[in-house]
Amino acid sequence: MGILNVTPDSFSDGGRWFESERAIMRAHEMVDEGADIVDVGGESTRPGAEPVSVEEELRRVIPVIEALARHVVVSIDTTKDIVADAAVEAGASLINDVSASLWPVAARHRVGWVAMHRRGNPVTMQVRPHYDDVVGEVSGMLRDRAARATEAGVTDVWIDPGIGFGKTIDHNLTLLGSLGDLVATGYPVMVGTSRKSFLASMVSSGGSSVPVGERLPGSLATATWAMAQGVRMVRVHDVAATVQAAVLVGRTGFDAAALEHGRASSPSEMRTEDPEVGA
Numbered sequence: 001m002g003i004l005n006v007t008p009d010s011f012s013d014g015g016r017w018f019e020s021e022r023a024i025m026r027a028h029e030m031v032d033e034g035a036d037i038v039d040v041g042g043e044s045t046r047p048g049a050e051p052v053s054v055e056e057e058l059r060r061v062i063p064v065i066e067a068l069a070r071h072v073v074v075s076i077d078t079t080k081d082i083v084a085d086a087a088v089e090a091g092a093s094l095i096n097d098v099s100a101s102l103w104p105v106a107a108r109h110r111v112g113w114v115a116m117h118r119r120g121n122p123v124t125m126q127v128r129p130h131y132d133d134v135v136g137e138v139s140g141m142l143r144d145r146a147a148r149a150t151e152a153g154v155t156d157v158w159i160d161p162g163i164g165f166g167k168t169i170d171h172n173l174t175l176l177g178s179l180g181d182l183v184a185t186g187y188p189v190m191v192g193t194s195r196k197s198f199l200a201s202m203v204s205s206g207g208s209s210v211p212v213g214e215r216l217p218g219s220l221a222t223a224t225w226a227m228a229q230g231v232r233m234v235r236v237h238d239v240a241a242t243v244q245a246a247v248l249v250g251r252t253g254f255d256a257a258a259l260e261h262g263r264a265s266s267p268s269e270m271r272t273e274d275p276e277v278g279a
């Protein structure tokens with residue numbers, strides 16, 4: 001899934017794709033690079049981001065979705081039911097919902113829905129987040145929402161642990177280390193680590209953080225890890241590089257559990273069919 005932020009203030013690419021024409025061009029570029037889905041968002045979710053009105057969010061995303069949906073699978077990244085509704089009318093076929101609350105819209109339109117876990121809102125989420133059992137609490141919440149959505153008639157339900165949303169570095173790492181628990185729920189899992197700040201804090205030295213444009217190594221390492229754990233979709237800025245990693249993961253049949261038990265597949269056991277993982 002390629003990220004298309006039609007915003008002036010997103011944490012990594014704010015302002016770059018704010019004009020519709022530039023956004024549409026970027027979307028086609030990502031599809032040429034191998035993206036299966038383009039995720040269009042009109043409101044930044046980064047900590048401290050200014051809220052955007054419904055009217056402004058619609059003004060940002062609808063023309064872009066209308067122009068793209070004939071050529072590309074589009075998802076809408078929003079927390080507002082009115083925006084989700086209009087985006088689907090305009091051609092979006094997946095609702096990427098960081099509030100995990102919009103399943104009724106998905107049910108009404110018979111489109112897919114991503115339930116992402118977060119604590120608090122952009123203003124409060126990074127103020128001393130606390131969990132007794134981060135994996136249990138995140139997967140419990142996601143199972144609950146996914147079950148409610150399924151009951152309401154949504155047939156394409158995805159779950160996402162919400163890396164960076166109300167989580168410390170340790171919480172993020174623990175969740176990434178336990179992706180197998182989410183995969184074991186049976187719902188397809190999606191993950192977004194691309195260029196996020198925990199990647200920078202981990203490898204910075206002497207207090208100098210890695211700038212957002214230089215976080216490709218961490219983004220690729222975590223996306224590759226996630227795909228190897230069975231995650232079915234990764235949400236990324238750097239599509240071409242991630243597609244290369246996805247092809248390798250799919251082609252080698254990389255199996256982390258097998259590696260742990262010392263029985264990694266030999267080259268002769270490599271699968272040759274198309275990879276199942278998307279980017």
Ligand code: HH2
Pocket residue numbers: 003005007009010011012041043044045046077096097098114116160162163190191192193235
């Ligand atoms: N992360 C962001 C936004 N939407 N959706 C899902 N499902 N999972 C994520 O991890 C996720 C998401 C934040 O990244 P970005 O869109 O690049 O930044 P911003 O929110 O500042 O626009």
